[in-house]
Amino acid sequence: MKRLKDIAQELGVSVATVSYVYNNKWKEKRINEKLVQKIKKKIKESNYKPNPLGLQLKTGKTQTIGIILGDLTRSFNLNILSGIEKKLAENNYFALISSSNLGEKEIQHIETFLERKIEGLIISPQKSENYEKLVKIFEKSKIPVVFVDNYLSDKNIDFVVSDNKWGSFKATEYLIKKGKRKIAYIGSEKNLSALNERFDGYCECLKKYGFKIDERLIYKKIEKQEDMYEGLEDIFKKVKPDAIFVESLLYFKYGFKFFYENGIKIPDDIFLTGFDPVDLNLSEIAEVHFNLVVKGLIPFIEQRGEDIGKKAAEIILKKIKNKNKKIWKVFIKPELKNFK
Amino acid sequence: MKRLKDIAQELGVSVATVSYVYNNKWKEKRINEKLVQKIKKKIKESNYKPNPLGLQLKTGKTQTIGIILGDLTRSFNLNILSGIEKKLAENNYFALISSSNLGEKEIQHIETFLERKIEGLIISPQKSENYEKLVKIFEKSKIPVVFVDNYLSDKNIDFVVSDNKWGSFKATEYLIKKGKRKIAYIGSEKNLSALNERFDGYCECLKKYGFKIDERLIYKKIEKQEDMYEGLEDIFKKVKPDAIFVESLLYFKYGFKFFYENGIKIPDDIFLTGFDPVDLNLSEIAEVHFNLVVKGLIPFIEQRGEDIGKKAAEIILKKIKNKNKKIWKVFIKPELKNFK
DNA sequence: TTTATTTGCTCAATCGTTTAAATAAATTAT
DNA sequence: ATAATTTATTTAAACGATTGAGCAAATAAA
Numbered sequence: 016m017k018r019l020k021d022i023a024q025e026l027g028v029s030v031a032t033v034s035y036v037y038n039n040k041w042k043e044k045r046i047n048e049k050l051v052q053k054i055k056k057k058i059k060e061s062n063y064k065p066n067p068l069g070l071q072l073k074t075g076k077t078q079t080i081g082i083i084l085g086d087l088t089r090s091f092n093l094n095i096l097s098g099i100e101k102k103l104a105e106n107n108y109f110a111l112i113s114s115s116n117l118g119e120k121e122i123q124h125i126e127t128f129l130e131r132k133i134e135g136l137i138i139s140p141q142k143s144e145n146y147e148k149l150v151k152i153f154e155k156s157k158i159p160v161v162f163v164d165n166y167l168s169d170k171n172i173d174f175v176v177s178d179n180k181w182g183s184f185k186a187t188e189y190l191i192k193k194g195k196r197k198i199a200y201i202g203s204e205k206n207l208s209a210l211n212e213r214f215d216g217y218c219e220c221l222k223k224y225g226f227k228i229d230e231r232l233i234y235k236k237i238e239k240q241e242d243m244y245e246g247l248e249d250i251f252k253k254v255k256p257d258a259i260f261v262e263s264l265l266y267f268k269y270g271f272k273f274f275y276e277n278g279i280k281i282p283d284d285i286f287l288t289g290f291d292p293v294d295l296n297l298s299e300i301a302e303v304h305f306n307l308v309v310k311g312l313i314p315f316i317e318q319r320g321e322d323i324g325k326k327a328a329e330i331i332l333k334k335i336k337n338k339n340k341k342i343w344k345v346f347i348k349p350e351l352k353n354f355k
Numbered sequence: 356m357k358r359l360k361d362i363a364q365e366l367g368v369s370v371a372t373v374s375y376v377y378n379n380k381w382k383e384k385r386i387n388e389k390l391v392q393k394i395k396k397k398i399k400e401s402n403y404k405p406n407p408l409g410l411q412l413k414t415g416k417t418q419t420i421g422i423i424l425g426d427l428t429r430s431f432n433l434n435i436l437s438g439i440e441k442k443l444a445e446n447n448y449f450a451l452i453s454s455s456n457l458g459e460k461e462i463q464h465i466e467t468f469l470e471r472k473i474e475g476l477i478i479s480p481q482k483s484e485n486y487e488k489l490v491k492i493f494e495k496s497k498i499p500v501v502f503v504d505n506y507l508s509d510k511n512i513d514f515v516v517s518d519n520k521w522g523s524f525k526a527t528e529y530l531i532k533k534g535k536r537k538i539a540y541i542g543s544e545k546n547l548s549a550l551n552e553r554f555d556g557y558c559e560c561l562k563k564y565g566f567k568i569d570e571r572l573i574y575k576k577i578e579k580q581e582d583m584y585e586g587l588e589d590i591f592k593k594v595k596p597d598a599i600f601v602e603s604l605l606y607f608k609y610g611f612k613f614f615y616e617n618g619i620k621i622p623d624d625i626f627l628t629g630f631d632p633v634d635l636n637l638s639e640i641a642e643v644h645f646n647l648v649v650k651g652l653i654p655f656i657e658q659r660g661e662d663i664g665k666k667a668a669e670i671i672l673k674k675i676k677n678k679n680k681k682i683w684k685v686f687i688k689p690e691l692k693n694f695k
Numbered sequence: 696t697t698t699a700t701t702t703g704c705t706c707a708a709t710c711g712t713t714t715a716a717a718t719a720a721a722t723t724a725t
Numbered sequence: 726a727t728a729a730t731t732t733a734t735t736t737a738a739a740c741g742a743t744t745g746a747g748c749a750a751a752t753a754a755a
Contacts, residue, residue: 018741029705034743044744045702064470068412069741072710077408088430100453109471112452113440130356130404131449295635358711369735374713384714385732409711412740 017061026057037063071132080331081128082112083121083138085164089265091291091320092139095163098324099137106332108134121145122152129156135331137324139164143206159334161327161343165207171342173334175327178346179209179290182316183216186260186288189314189354191224195258195286199232201246201270202262213262213290232256243269251277261289264315268295281313288314290349314353322347357401366397377403411472420671421468422452423461423478425504429605431631431660432479435503438664439477446672448474461485462492469496475671477664479504483546499674501667501683505547511682513674515667518686519549519630522656523556526600526628529654529694531564535598535626539572541586541610542602553602553630572596583609591617601629604655608635621653628654630689654693662687 019037023030028050035044036054046054071077080103084092100110111133113124121138122145128136135158140149150170153160159173166174190198200217202210214235221228231253234246247270250256261267264287274281281287292315330343359377363370368390375384376394386394411417420443424432440450451473453464461478462485468476475498480489490510493500499513506514530538540557542550554575558568571593574586587610590596601607604627614621621627632655670683 019743020741030742031706031744032704035704038743040744044704047703050703066741067471068408068415068417069710070743072408072412072712072740073742073744075408075710087427087436088433090428093428109451111449131407292636296632359713360711370712371714371736372734375734378713380714384734387733390733406711409740410713412710412742413712413714415740 016066017063018066019063022054022057022061022063026054028054033058037065075132077132077134078107079109079111079131079133080328081125081131081133081136081138082110083124083128083136084112085139085141089291090294091318092164094318094320095139095324095327098321098326099328100324101321102325102328102332108328108332122148125149125152129158133158134335135159135161137161137163137327137331140167140207141165159331161330161334163323163327165209166344168208173330173343175323175330175343175345175347176209177318177323178348179212180216180219181346182290182318182349182351183213183260184220185216185351186314186316186354187217187220188224189351190258190260190286190288191220191226193258193286196226197229197232197254197256198258198260199234199250199256200260200262201237201243201250201289202235203237204235210262217260229254237262240266241269243267244273247273256285258286258288261287263291264289264293264313265291267293271295288316290316290318292317292352314351314355316349317352318349319347356406357403358406359403362394362397362401362403366394368394373398377405415472416474417472418447419449419451419471419473420668421465421471421473421476421478422450423464423468423476424452425479425481429631430634431658432504434658434660435479435664435667438661438666439668440664441661442665442668442672448668448672462488465489465492469498473498474675475499475501477501477503477667477671480507480547481505499671501670501674503663503667505549506684508548513670513683515663515670515683515685515687516549517658517663518688519552520556520559521686522630522658522689522691523553523600524560525556525691526654526656526694527557527560528564529691530598530600530626530628531560531566533598533626536566537569537572537594537596538598538600539574539590539596540600540602541577541583541590542575543577544575550602557600569594577602580606581609583607584613587613596625598626598628601627603631604629604633604653605631607633611635628656630656630658632657632692654691654695656689657692658689659687 019030019033023033026033032046032050033054035041035046036051037058041051067078080099082096082099084096087093087096096110096112103110111128111131113120113128121141125136125138129152136153138149138160140146140162146167150167150172153172162172162174162176164176166172166176187198198217198221200214202214218228232250234249237243237246243266247259261270267289273279274285279285293313326345326347330345333339359370359373363373366373372386372390373394375381375386376391377398381391407418420439422436422439424436427433427436436450436452443450451468451471453460453468461481465476465478469492476493478489478500480486480502486507490507490512493512502512502514502516504516506512506516527538538557538561540554542554561568572590574589577583577586583606587599601610607629613619614625619625633653666685666687670685673679
């Protein structure tokens with residue numbers, strides 16, 4: 016690879032001159048137009064690209080953005096990543112990626128990132144317990160940070176998230192319009208904005224249509240996939256719902272087990288909907304010796320991961336370049352799939 | 356962040372001295388033991404970490420490995436990535452990741468990687484058409500390269516792959532021992548080592564048990580998921596198999612559609628097995644208006660992605676450090692799941 | 696003609712490290 | 726007492742870029 020120095024030598028000029036030409040600063044530096052052309056030609060011929068290391072050391076800019084997302088086997092996260100990458104690549108930026116599967120190593124990852132001089136950070140926080148610490152680190156580091164998927168309502172930090180409230184409102188409304196009257200809600204207790212707002216949307220919709228919220232239909236104690244079974248058991252023991260809204264259908268596996276064992280058919284006996292596409296690993300569900308009967312489509316709310324990622328990257332790049340103080344709060348409407 | 360210079364100033368010594376101490380070279384440099392202790396203490400106190408940019412520029416080492424894998428929504432690839440990351444992190448190395456979804460941008464990605472001064476490359480080639488070009492680039496770049504998933508038998512390039520032949524031999528043997536006599540093979544035509552060796556394993560096993568290979572039972576023209584339907588149709592038209600070995604069950608979706616529409620039950624009417632876990636997106640399969648009946652477990656061959664990734668990272672690191680010329684050719688036996 | 700200004704380019708410091716070579720002081724050998 | 730050696734540390738160049746300041750030479754103004 017040729018260095019600035021090599022090109023300068025070949026043309027018998029100084030390194031500085033070549034640098035000015037390469038960086039389009041020859042006008043203010045009043046380099047002779049003819050020389051400029053000569054240098055430009057040589058630069059092109061030798062396919063010169065500045066050594067990023069020299070450049071980085073000098074400017075302190077690494078053209079690198081740190082990315083910390085949750086479980087990448089979840090396609091939503093992967094889509095976010097893909098969106099981020101595309102946008103960054105367009106702008107000659109790079110992604111340094113760490114998946115903080117359980118939010119446990121978030122802090123540690125960030126510190127390594129900072130050592131590596133990332134210019135910005137896109138993070139999807141997975142554990143609300145870490146929030147305080149995270150925010151402190153961000154404030155100290157002074158690099159732009161954009162949250163995705165979840166955000167902190169009481170802090171002035173940019174974010175790009177799904178319009179979760181809108182999505183669950185719409186889904187609930189859909190169920191109501193289908194004539195459903197006993198709509199159960201199953202979710203977790205994690206204190207994450209995305210999940211809280213899904214519940215809010217459900218409640219608001221019920222209220223709007225004049226239904227009151229029935230505590231017997233609500234189960235918000237899901238911690239691991241297996242709990243889905245218990246959750247349904249718990250609700251059905253108290254009152255038989257005619258529809259179920261699930262915080263995330265992604266891991267509904269054990270819900271189907273419950274349906275199967277109790278002879279509950281979709282959609283004849285119950286309407287099922289929720290966020291995220293159902294994802295069944297057949298080799299796994301087969302473990303429960305399964306007869307799965309599904310007729311027709313399961314409606315679900317699909318989040319636009321790629322758009323979220325793109326937008327987040329766009330914001331980070333803007334903040335790096337302009338250093339303006341505007342705080343972006345972006346909600347991206349998810350898609351309603353199979354709602355008919 | 357403190358620099359070497361700061362520490363040196365605070366102690367009234369030169370930068371070099373501190374550097375020698377930090378890098379454990381004070382013995383050969385005969386730095387006074389007491390001073391060494393003082394400096395070490397200060398280093399610890401101020402939590403000094405060398406600025407990677409300065410270090411990188413000086414040494415030319417970026418502590419970064421380029422990773423190019425195929426479709427990351429495929430959990431196998433994700434597992435490889437996860438394995439690589441773990442190993443690299445243990446050794447203070449970083450991963451620069453690019454997923455070359457269709458192998459189209461492989462070349463371009465590699466060139467950007469090289470500009471960024473990666474010290475090594477782990478790649479899972481997705482298109483045999485690119486092989487020649489790839490190999491040329493590698494030879495020119497002189498950085499260590501390790502292939503995963505697929506390899507080039509005629510080149511001397513390290514690789515870590517599943518023992519695909521062993522896996523399909525075992526699976527075929529399993530079917531034979533279950534009394535199956537008409538075992539179909541469904542696969543693609545891509546010229547990739549992993550896929551070729553799966554077919555080899557199938558053939559070898561049949562031969563070993565004294566069966567001859569029946570062309571009517573073999574369909575190797577799968578290009579996209581939908582082709583699975585046609586493939587089965589094609590085979591069943593000629594001769595009704597009692598078992599099917601599928602190159603990868605991951606996208607068997609349309610196979611189930613065929614079974615459903617023709618009233619074929621697993622495992623009563625047919626035995627199904629192959630590489631990779633079946634992955635059904637229920638929201639998608641519902642599109643074909645599905646009644647899926649699965650009784651019991653579907654046996655499948657699960658590749659040890661994480662182990663492959665770890666091993667590949669290990670090899671890369673070794674090659675970077677030792678510069679030895681040994682070529683590693685590692686086959687990792689996959690796991691036989693639900694074979695009973 | 697002298698002075699001021701513009702033009703056109705080079706010098707040299709800088710970023711944070713590493714490391715060969717130089718140097719000074721202390722010790723040992725002659 | 727002088728020279729040679731060992732010990733302990735510093736100096737300075739280098740990696741590859743950027744960039745403010747500096748310096749001639751050419752041109753314009755006085």
